[in-house]
Amino acid sequence: GQQLNQSPQSMFIQEGEDVSMNCTSSSIFNTWLWYKQDPGEGPVLLIALYKAGELTSNGRLTAQFGITRKDSFLNISASIPSDVGIYFCAGLNQAGTALIFGKGTTLSVSS
Amino acid sequence: GAVVSQHPSWVICKSGTSVKIECRSLDFQATTMFWYRQFPKQSLMLMATSNEGSKATYEQGVEKDKFLINHASLTLSTLTVTSAHPEDSSFYICSLKGSGNTIYFGEGSWLTVV
Numbered sequence: 058g059q060q061l062n063q064s065p066q067s068m069f070i071q072e073g074e075d076v077s078m079n080c081t082s083s084s085i086f087n088t089w090l091w092y093k094q095d096p097g098e099g100p101v102l103l104i105a106l107y108k109a110g111e112l113t114s115n116g117r118l119t120a121q122f123g124i125t126r127k128d129s130f131l132n133i134s135a136s137i138p139s140d141v142g143i144y145f146c147a148g149l150n151q152a153g154t155a156l157i158f159g160k161g162t163t164l165s166v167s168s
Numbered sequence: 169g170a171v172v173s174q175h176p177s178w179v180i181c182k183s184g185t186s187v188k189i190e191c192r193s194l195d196f197q198a199t200t201m202f203w204y205r206q207f208p209k210q211s212l213m214l215m216a217t218s219n220e221g222s223k224a225t226y227e228q229g230v231e232k233d234k235f236l237i238n239h240a241s242l243t244l245s246t247l248t249v250t251s252a253h254p255e256d257s258s259f260y261i262c263s264l265k266g267s268g269n270t271i272y273f274g275e276g277s278w279l280t281v282v
Contacts, residue, residue: 100273161210
């Protein structure tokens with residue numbers, strides 16, 4: 058199945074550090090979404106991006122929709138232990154007919 | 169409150185039997201619904217996209233005769249796993265596309281085939 062290129066695959070950081078992860082695609086997307094998923098549950102939307110170049114924040118989270126519409130990044134500032142989890146990017150294609158996920162970034166935060 | 173209702177939350181079935189999972193939109197009419205499968209420690213893999221009143225579009229490698237998707241109305245889509253085998257055990261989750269490309273996810277369904 059289709060998947061986006063998401064990196065890094067995993068990160069181990071200290072509490073208080075900033076984190077950055079990104080997703081790239083060979084295809085253009087109209088919408089980029091960033092999710093966090095806890096074990097056994099569905100993904101929870103963190104940030105949605107609908108326009109190329111758009112920079113959006115949600116508390117300590119900031120995400121940007123790449124100008125080429127083929128990439129996006131998510132930053133988490135001043136990480137805390139509850140940030141631990143798996144983060145996924147997802148892109149909705151131009152026709153709106155497929156929402157494709159990245160492979161995920163597993164974040165571990167030590168206090 | 170929940171926008172998408174998916175059930176059952178979990179189901180155990182015998183090998184060879186069929187299982188139906190429902191995904192229901194509670195607050196809006198969803199013209200497009202997506203079905204995903206997620207194995208442990210892996211990402212969500214798109215299985216198929218369904219549009220109300222038309223046949224589902226399946227991703228490469230997904231057997232359409234095994235995973236039957238029915239999008240009979242603007243508020244209901246079903247996934248039926250036919251002749252289930254232990255390797256079909258997974259987390260299945262639906263999502264709906266609303267206006268303005270807003271995406272809503274169901275709570276997911278754990279399927280265990282014994």
